[in-house]
Amino acid sequence: MPYTAKIKVTLRQSILDVQGKAVEHALNNLGYGTVESARIGKYIEVTINEQELLQAERIANEISQKLLSNPVMENYSFELEHVK
Amino acid sequence: MADVLVGVVVFPGSNCDHDTEYAVASFEGVRPVMLWHNEHDLKGAQAIILPGGFSYGDYLRAGSIARFSPIMQEVIEFARKGFPVLGICNGFQVLLESGLLEGALSRNRDKKFLCCQTNIRPVNCSTMFTSLYNETDVLTIPIAHGEGNYFAPSEAIESLEEHNQIVFKYTDEAGEITGEANPNGSLNNIAGIINRQGNVLGLMPHPERASERLLGSLDGRPLFESLFRHIVEA
Numbered sequence: 001m002p003y004t005a006k007i008k009v010t011l012r013q014s015i016l017d018v019q020g021k022a023v024e025h026a027l028n029n030l031g032y033g034t035v036e037s038a039r040i041g042k043y044i045e046v047t048i049n050e051q052e053l054l055q056a057e058r059i060a061n062e063i064s065q066k067l068l069s070n071p072v073m074e075n076y077s078f079e080l081e082h083v084k
Numbered sequence: 085m086a087d088v089l090v091g092v093v094v095f096p097g098s099n100c101d102h103d104t105e106y107a108v109a110s111f112e113g114v115r116p117v118m119l120w121h122n123e124h125d126l127k128g129a130q131a132i133i134l135p136g137g138f139s140y141g142d143y144l145r146a147g148s149i150a151r152f153s154p155i156m157q158e159v160i161e162f163a164r165k166g167f168p169v170l171g172i173c174n175g176f177q178v179l180l181e182s183g184l185l186e187g188a189l190s191r192n193r194d195k196k197f198l199c200c201q202t203n204i205r206p207v208n209c210s211t212m213f214t215s216l217y218n219e220t221d222v223l224t225i226p227i228a229h230g231e232g233n234y235f236a237p238s239e240a241i242e243s244l245e246e247h248n249q250i251v252f253k254y255t256d257e258a259g260e261i262t263g264e265a266n267p268n269g270s271l272n273n274i275a276g277i278i279n280r281q282g283n284v285l286g287l288m289p290h291p292e293r294a295s296e297r298l299l300g301s302l303d304g305r306p307l308f309e310s311l312f313r314h315i316v317e318a
Contacts, residue, residue: 011190015190015235016190016193016233016269018191018192018193018194018195019191019195021195022195042144067144067148067149067152068144070145070148070181070188072180072187072188072235072236072237073188073190073235
């Protein structure tokens, strides 16, 4: 059974997230004064046709490092689920 | 003597490829050759230029998908052998994604896409791309980008400084490197860097758009000319 990798890519804390800042200000302007920060990332769903969890995990890690994130300014994390 | 052949890579979404071709062709004894992203053949080019634009729509991150195109595998090999590679704007982003240059470009500090003239100073004139400039020159060369905010970890910046790899910095009209003169938030006002070997240069400003009097500035010409002379003399 294939796996779905749900991959999140986020900007590192040290990187100014100008999109997030704009959203944060907009939310404050809407009256949500308790919203203290907003940071925007990417969500990528990949279906991996592997039977073994370890193998799917290896591929998810590899593609996240190679293409889906830029380690200079981004972090990634993922969850693996069986495709139903 | 045969013409110097300069390869200009064309990705889907490149939009400064013809400007670059036009600028290159304006030098005597130099001929541009266009290289399509799906090819593996550099067609005998003696230098490669990665032009500005939005390769692959800037999907995922600027330059991230272009980096894996067939032509880039050849360009990376070409660069590793020590041949000259110049990346302008999106081309700079591709070079960073390829690992040929260090660091990354994130969104401009003030969120805006910037399309304007900037002043920059060639702070290292000992490279093959800048030998015809003086370090006191204040150049007027335009930028046009949304993601030109240069970032690298502090150790990397120190190492770039130490090895004299920072080639262009944003300045004010007097050539002073000030915070106000920094258009996009780049660390240390960095506008362009070179690799340790000295054969791969990336910069955000567009020298090809400052290569004809009609365009308001000729300050980009010495960059191309330095490179072409270096090739002829090599």
